[in-house]
Amino acid sequence: MAASSLISELRSTLAEETARIAQEFASTGDGRRAVAQRTRVIEDILQRLWREFISADTGGPQNFALIATGGFGRGWLFPYSDIDLLFLHADRGGEEAHQASIRQFSQELWDLKLKLSPASRTLAECERFDANNTEFTISLLDCRYLAGDHALFARFHGKLIPKLVARESKALLQGLAEVTRERHAKSGDTVFHLEPNLKETPGGLRDYNVACWLAQISVMSKLGDWPDASSLRAPVRKQLDAALEFLMAARCFLHLRYGRDDNSLSWEAQDEAAARKTGAGQAADLTAADWMRIYFGHARAVQRTVTQLLEEIPEAWSALRRQFQGWRSRPSSPDFSVVDGMIFLQQSSSLQDPEMLLRLFHFMAEHGLKLSATTEHRIEQALPGLAVTPPRGAELWLYLQETLLQPHAAEALRAMHSLRLLTLLLPELKPIDSLVVRDYYHRFTVDEHSILAIESLHRLKQSQSEWDQRYAELLGELEDPQLLYLALLLHDTGKGVAGSNHVKSSLEIAGNCLDRLDVDAEERAMVLFLIGSHLEMSAQLRRDIFNPETVAAFAEKMGTPERLKMLCLLTYADIKAVNPEALTPWKAENVWQLYISSANYLSRSADQRVHGDGGSDKLARLRSLAPVTGGKFKDFVEGFPQRYLRVHSAEEVMRHMAMAEEFGHDKVQVDLKRGRHWYELTLVTKDRPSLFATLTGVLAAWGMNIVKAHAFSNQAGTVVDTLYFTDRFRTLELNLSEWQRFKQSVIDVLAGEADLDGMLRGRQRSEKAASIKVVVETRIDFDDQSSSTSTLLQVVAQDRPRLLHRISSCLSQQECNIEIALIDTEGQMAIDVFYLTSRGRKLTAELQKKVERALREELKGLEGR
């Protein structure tokens, strides 16, 4: 009858209009228009069905209205989105009366294959707020009249909703904020997914809506009424308009492509979107990576807005933040102030000074606070000026290092990156900005991956897992962790360059960066080593890591324990940042196992000797630095352990050689300098019994604490001992004249012209016992296998003043000669490795036992002193 012909008419209209909209979208790419058009088409259908089944007059019946809510209410109906409808009744009676006709109405819509999301409520029910269903109340914020009793709608819209929102604003904001944070956390709190979901991933359409709702609710709660367009923050709207255009176009594209409400930007979808230039206007041809960059740019803007609002609206604060609301303690700085956990700049034009900007991010990295919206705005304004003369050189490197070392470095880096400051300071990062590299393993873009790797290391300190604690200890032992962080930041820059070997490209790019930062030669070598070898450890995992040859080869490539530690941590961080599950216990265990085998190998293989004619890079470099000395060079270097060349730079070796030249004047050559972390004493002299014990004795007598040491000797019996120490009583720091006196003291004691025992007794009397925080058990291990000529002795003990002197004296007394010493201290644990001989040979089993007994006696005696 009339009904069925209406239905078939509507069906064909719907089909025609849908096809027309799709076609128009295909040619114009205008998502906004497509969405608005579909809204009108559906509205039309609803109104006609209303007239057919509910009331011939669209303005009736009384006390019953049809209202569009949610996306439909906003006028956004994507090709396959649900249609959110509210059947509003004045009272229960009305609801029951219309039940049958509503059912019919809905049935027809289902028959038209339109997906409804209907709700039926009375006014009273709407007024009641259900904290478990904040979504429903929020969907009312976008309500719009479709058909039915105008007066009823006026009451609903004009009075009920504003009052409800004003009354429940706190709960609404809290609920919305919580749900949003949960959703963000599920996505790792980042927009930079390789295959994002346009609706749910941070920076997507859901976030855009949340931003609008947050703003709307807080304004409504103050006004007690609907806001007009001008009271909603204009800057917010403008910034996000472009993003909205793009996202709408992209979502329409996806719906039409999949033929359903699927919002995932798979790789294939990205390819197609790029080919069609969806949302990108008249741009030149785009690759999928280019198109994704545009997407990420918009997503970032949306995410920043949402995050800002979540930070600025007190009711939207997380529970944790609310706890600290009343906290008085605020980090103090003359340049910045902290209000409600956000950073504000003190003076109005201070960003003219680029240093201020660097200090700002250092501050951020130190305290883990966020920037306020006004601060971000001012930074954006300052950027063009900064781009003309960007900071560079040693000054920039200094700030960068300090920032990288702070516990919240990753957050600061992300903020800098999203404000486009990071790529301004380090243009080497531009090629990997928002770069999508397709592989099934990685979850995030290359830049996010690098920052996440840095974050993984900082997070180690708080982790409870057994594995993480081991790696955390290792991190604490590093001398120059800032180099590791810099290497992580730059290690994948090569992925932005076409070609298959990204390691090589990363090295080139990093080289340029290090030049620009005026990084010194040693630091530069370390960073390039790390970047060049960053896949090395993972590669080894595919071999048999329990095979001594594999371990030896890998350890040789590393060369020194410091480099090995850095690479181990870099590997940990790199894998951890691939995706949340990548670092399985299986992997963590394998990496650790390889690390300790290699570390042990390095201690046990220190005595492989150098041959003056040898062809290593280091030797070649040395020869080129000393062309004149010729034969003398060969004689000097011959017989030193390989480790000697690895631990000392070419310049240092040259200096040692020069010192050895002076033996004619002075048999004992001493050099003292202030190093990066410690003081450095270098002794070059001819070997003799008890040399090492005596030397360490002098330092002990002066109250110096030896942290690290190397003792090596060459074929000709020349000894080069390097001691790295801290000046416990600040003797050297406070008195320049003491430097000379100290050096002379070493020379005098070694020449037999000063009484070492007397000096030591004097020191002992004036000292108090050191406090022991971590008890370290004494361990003494002998190893006869690793070296062909010496017996290895490893002593692990509680670090105490004069420890090294006592150990080496004891060894001397037992007539052991120290061929090589590798001394290290970690926290309160001293780790001392000695290569010993007695009468030119390895230690007999009997002598080993004697030595062990004597050492244990000696170490017991030092307890409590």
Add this chain to the structure above:
Amino acid sequence: MGRAVRTSAKREYTSKNIMTKVEAVIQNSKLEAVKSALQEIGVEGMTVIEVRGHGRQKGHTEVYRGREYSVDLIPKTKLEVVLADGMVEKAVQAIITAARTGKIGDGKIFLTRVDEAIRIRNEERGEGAL
């Protein structure tokens, strides 16, 4: 007589052909070699799992900085393939040849019967699904 006979529920998944699952636990370093060897004889699908375990190969204790780290569950790689009966012996030989070093720790191979194989994409069953 009078004895209640329980008929087992008719398994719906019994295929006509016999298929066997070959599970091999091998050294990590041998994975590439075994993969190539299998591909060479025409095996096209496999599943690889990272596992830890031990047989008679005892664990490993390493002393580092005065502390002992013992690994009693050694990291290994497990390979699984399901094959038509005719291929099984060839596959077993290929694995053995590629994975063997002759020392303890080489690993083991287990064979089990598979009742059915189904391809998700088009619901093909039996050997055709392999």
